[in-house]
Amino acid sequence: MTGSLVIHEVTNALDAPLKESSSIKATNDIEAIQVWLTEFQNSPHTFISYRQAAERFLMWCMQNKLTMAELSREDILGYQSFLQSPTPAAFWCGPSKPRHDPSWRPFVKGLANSSIRLNLQILTTMYEYLVQSGYLTLNPFKLIKRKSARLTINKGVERYLTHKELDYILAYINNMPKQTELQIRTHHRIKWIFSLLYLSGCRRNEIVNAKMSDFVRKQGNWWLKVIGKGNKYGEIPVTNDLLLALIDYRKSIALPDYPVFSETNISLVNNLQVSPGKYIGITDSMLYKIIKNTCSEISNYVKLTDPGAAFVIQQVSTHWLRHTSATHQVDAGIDIRVVKENLRHSLLETTMKYQHTESDARHQETNKKFGIK
Numbered sequence: 001m002t003g004s005l006v007i008h009e010v011t012n013a014l015d016a017p018l019k020e021s022s023s024i025k026a027t028n029d030i031e032a033i034q035v036w037l038t039e040f041q042n043s044p045h046t047f048i049s050y051r052q053a054a055e056r057f058l059m060w061c062m063q064n065k066l067t068m069a070e071l072s073r074e075d076i077l078g079y080q081s082f083l084q085s086p087t088p089a090a091f092w093c094g095p096s097k098p099r100h101d102p103s104w105r106p107f108v109k110g111l112a113n114s115s116i117r118l119n120l121q122i123l124t125t126m127y128e129y130l131v132q133s134g135y136l137t138l139n140p141f142k143l144i145k146r147k148s149a150r151l152t153i154n155k156g157v158e159r160y161l162t163h164k165e166l167d168y169i170l171a172y173i174n175n176m177p178k179q180t181e182l183q184i185r186t187h188h189r190i191k192w193i194f195s196l197l198y199l200s201g202c203r204r205n206e207i208v209n210a211k212m213s214d215f216v217r218k219q220g221n222w223w224l225k226v227i228g229k230g231n232k233y234g235e236i237p238v239t240n241d242l243l244l245a246l247i248d249y250r251k252s253i254a255l256p257d258y259p260v261f262s263e264t265n266i267s268l269v270n271n272l273q274v275s276p277g278k279y280i281g282i283t284d285s286m287l288y289k290i291i292k293n294t295c296s297e298i299s300n301y302v303k304l305t306d307p308g309a310a311f312v313i314q315q316v317s318t319h320w321l322r323h324t325s326a327t328h329q330v331d332a333g334i335d336i337r338v339v340k341e342n343l344r345h346s347l348l349e350t351t352m353k354y355q356h357t358e359s360d361a362r363h364q365e366t367n368k369k370f371g372i373k
């Protein structure tokens with residue numbers, strides 16, 4: 001088999017019409033990868049990125065007469081080195097061309113370290129999917145030693161909320177007492193804080209530094225302008241739910257429904273004021289304390305019926321809500337590159353850390369089918 005045939009056999013096979021599949025019935029590696037790729041066919045950018053990583057890997061395997069099931073840890077390390085310097089370069093590298101052009105090659109040049117890490121992370125995800133499906137039995141990518149890795153046990157918990165845990169928080173906030181004027185104002189402010197952090201995915205310093213004038217309407221859509229980490233400018237889509245939460249909060253502090261450009265001195269979250277029309281923004285530390293104190297109260301309440309969820313809620317801080325926003329956006333099927341822009345991550349691989357579905361599915365499958373009868 002010639003090298004050119006390997007390259008174009010893989011591109012043609014992976015570009016064959018995709019078929020929906022609820023289970024793996026693949027008889028070879030190409031069919032298995034095709035089924036995995038169907039999971040991303042509604043997210044074009046993610047699909048293209050994942051297909052590129054998979055086809056390069058598959059071409060390398062075929063060229064080395066290896067199947068995916070035969071790969072060892074040493075093979076994976078060899079592939080890692082190959083990505084840095086594909087050799088022979090004349091065979092693997094060439095100018096950018098359409099994928100089905102006869103002179104197309106899978107690489108223009110060797111990949112940078114960040115791109116290598118991203119490729120390996122994608123392949124780790126692919127292998128895990130195929131292990132879960134029963135097509136493969138082992139995931140050799142998990143054996144690669146990460147730089148600066150430590151063989152320690154993580155004593156904490158993953159810093160995001162499940163939908164059930166988030167529902168506990170929202171239900172508690174909705175049922176807060178509203179008998180006095182102070183209780184009403186407190187309820188509205190807490191509801192707004194949690195809605196804002198979750199629906200925008202903002203960091204807490206972005207919240208305390210932003211003003212109402214940073215909500216802007218462009219071509220019929222609302223956006224929130226923020227200055228994030230490293231003074232990086234970003235624009236966050238304001239969803240319908242976030243806009244409704246904003247309107248509700250503004251009414252509670254005697255502001256018109258919609259922000260205007262002149263509100264440059266009105267913070268997104270304000271101190272509780274007896275006199276309407278006075279607006280003093282809260283500090284970074286106050287925002288943190290509001291989240292921690294509220295979640296501590298909710299944890300004590302939930303502990304009576306769901307101690308597991310109570311333990312998680314007790315840990316929640318402002319950054320948990322950012323992680324939760326990212327995780328739930330990915331879970332909702334939003335294109336991973338869109339989530340990257342929404343969270344203002346510099347690298348796609350950072351956003352990919354929020355793909356928890358494989359481990360969640362593994363836990364659910366085990367819990368459902370295994371136990372003492």
